[in-house]
């Protein structure tokens with residue numbers, strides 16, 4: 001085995017120079033070794049099980065104006081919606097009957113509507129007590145994070161988007177500060193949420209050295225979940241004309257982070273499968289261990305357009321692909337297990 005991959009596997013770490021080499025190399029056999037080693041490490045942690053999460057895109061109403069995101073508040077070209085309590089519960093019902101034991105409620109950042117989710121989360125928790133609830137609702141006040149946690153939410157995804165503060169400022173309006181986002185991550189941890197962070201790959205102005213900073217931040221925070229996907233341009237944003245991020249680089253990051261944090265829950269993301277045929281399974285083969293099929297009512301899916309060409313990851317397809325590679329799923333919460 002190449003020394004770089006071996007050190008990364010055995011020490012769960014590499015100096016910056018080695019990380020840069022793994023991220024930038026053209027040496028295909030080195031990349032294959034990296035992926036294979038990460039895949040083996042994932043199998044040591046999870047066997048050949050892949051955890052499923054049922055994604056419910058709760059609302060596209062957002063107070064923020066992130067330059068890359070299709071549901072930014074200044075986009076007047078989309079129909080805004082927020083699912084009702086009844087709609088959310090019927091999504092959960094459908095997901096549960098399909099064998100899903102984690103519901104992920106994701107949406108735009110909208111604290112006043114998120115407040116209305118407190119009783120809904122409590123109802124989901126009471127109706128499906130053997131299922132986990134993950135939230136991804138952006139930056140909320142601490143007391144709302146706390147109320148949602150008490151109501152029964154188990155996990156929270158809040159990507160840090162980029163670890164580099166100058167880069168963060170290039171991707172967000174001046175009103176959004178990186179400090180706030182990081183503070184939220186620490187608050188979520190304090191409330192004992194299983195916490196997820198992560199970044200887009202190939203977002204405008206990104207450099208390899210920023211990805212190294214992302215890796216260092218993740219290594220330091222040691223999140224229970226790591227969400228990483230390629231940037232994909234959306235026509236109604238400032239970044240419409242930027243190229244999409246690289247699927248290949250995204251998979252290398254799954255592999256590197258798998259070797260650093262063997263037990264972390266790392267999804268093979270929807271964004272990856274949106275730009276790469278077979279992206280879902282390729283992500284798993286590079287060390288990811290989670291897939292998130294979409295359970296949003298079909299009539300709202302187009303309106304939840306973070307980026308264009310978003311894949312739905314239908315459950316039957318996912319299961320077929322996985323079993324062809326010897327992987328399996330089962331009704332399982334798939335909690336982080338140290």
Ligand code: SAH
Pocket residue numbers: 068069070106107108109136137138139157158159161199200229230231232233234271306307
């Ligand atoms: N409002 C929530 C959820 C955001 S959407 C929050 O603030 O966390 C979930 C993720 O989609 C974001 O964290 C971002 O990383 C990703 N995303 C948004 N726009 C994207 C784009 N154009 N390409 C790829 N990923 C994008």
